[in-house]
Amino acid sequence: MNEGTVVNVNTVIPFGPQHPVLPEPVQLRFKFEGERIVDVVPNIGYVHRAVERACELNDYKRNVTLCERICGICNFMHAMAYCESIEMITDTEVPERAKYLRTIWSELGRLQSHLLWLGLFVDSIGFESLFMHLWRDREIVLRLNEKTAGHRIQLSTCTIGGVKKDMDDRLIAEYRSSLAELKKRMDNLAPVFVKDRGVQARLVGKGILPKNKTSLLGAVGPTVRGSGIPQDMRTLGYEAYSYLDFKPVVYDMEDAYSRMLVRIGEIYQSIDLINRALNQMPNGPILQKNTVFPRGTAITRIEQPRGELFYYVAGNGTNKLERCRIRTPTLANIPALVTMLVDHEVADIPPVLLSVDPCVACTER
C-alpha cells in the first residue's frame, strides 16, 4: 500500500445480544461506510427453547400453559390462538360470554403491551421522564389483570372450550372506571408524542418502509399499518370482534413516527373496544368442555400487539399432537427491519429498531 492513500474499509459493529438499548437476545451486525449503515445481518437463536417440539411431547391440554409462556407480554393471545385451533378441530362451540371475555382480555393485553412499548420507545430516543409517566400509567392495566386472575402478567384464564374465570358486576365497574382514568391520562400524554418537536426531529423520515415493498418483505401488524395498508387480523372477526364494528388504525407516512401514531391510536381503540364489549356482553355459561381428542388440522390467525400470530395444529386422535407450528409477528418483521435500517446513522439505530416492536423471546420460541 502506498503511503498517504485512503482505503475505504467497512467497519462491522455487532449490536447485541446484550445491549442497553434492546434488552432482548438478538444480534444485528451492522456494516458501516463511515457513519452510514450499508448492510445489516440479523442473527437469532440465542434463546431457542424448542416449544414446538415440547408441544408434540406434551398432553394437548397441558400445551395451553406452555403456549401461554412463549411470550410474557402477549401471553393471553398465544393461549387463545392455541385454544381456538384445538376448538376448531374438536368442533367445540365456545359460549358467547366466553368469546366476549377473551376479546376483553386480549385487548387488555394489547393495552399493556403498547404502553410498555411506547415507554421503551421514548426511552430509546432519550425522553426518560415520558417513559416513567407511561410505565406508571401501565400499572392501571396490570392492577386490573391482578384483580381478574391473580397475576399481573400471566392471566392463565384461557382454556380449551372457553375461559376459566368470570367477571362479576363489581369487577366490570372497576374495569370501566380504571379505563376512564387511563384514557384521561393518555389524553395528557398523547399530545407530547404528536406535537413535541424533539420527538418529531428524531422520528419523522426515519426507518422508511415503502408501501409497495411491505408485501414483498412480508411485514405484519402496526409495521404495515404505519405504511398505509389496512391489514389487521381482527377484521377476520374471530371471537367477538365481528360484533364490535372494528376498523383498523392506519397512517400512511411510512416512517417510525407513523408507526408510533398507529400504536397510540390503537391504545384509544382498545379502550373503546373493551368498553363496547363490556356493554354488549351477554350472561350465560363461560365454558363448554370438550370430550374428544383432536383429529385433523387447523389454522388460526389472530392479531397480536405486534402483528399476525399464526398457529397450525395437527392432531391424530390421541392425546398428543402430531405437529404444532407457531409463527410469531416479529419473525415476519425482521426482513422489513433490515431494509429500514439501511442508509441510517448510528444514532438512528435504537428508534428505528424499536419501531417494529421486536419481541425476540416470542420469535425464537
Next chain:
Amino acid sequence: MPKMLSKVLKSLITKPATVRYPYVKPEPVPGTRGKITFDMKKCDLCQDCERVCPSLAIKIFPDEKRIEYSPFRCLYCHLCVESCMQMAIIPDVVVGAPAFEKVMDIFKTERR
C-alpha cells in the same frame, strides 16, 4: 409552560407512584396466585394434581402416603387447585421467596 408548572407542583405534593419495596411490602390483592400447601387430612392421594401440573412440580407417592412439592419448579398457575376434588390444596397469596438451595416441601399423612 404553565401546564408543566402545575404538573411539577402537583408531583411535589403527591406521594411517589412507587413502593419502597424491601422496606415496605405491597398488600397482596385477594386471589393472587401464590404458593400452595396440601391439607393431608383431606387429600386422598388421587394424583389429579400431579397429572395436570404443567411443570411437574408435584410428585405423589401413594404407597408412602407422601407428597413432594417444589416451589422452585412451580409456575403458580393454580391448575392443581382447580382440579382438586377434595379441596385439599390450600392456595396462598404469597409467592415462594428466593433461596440459595432449591428445597422441596414434603407433606406426609400422619395416620397409617
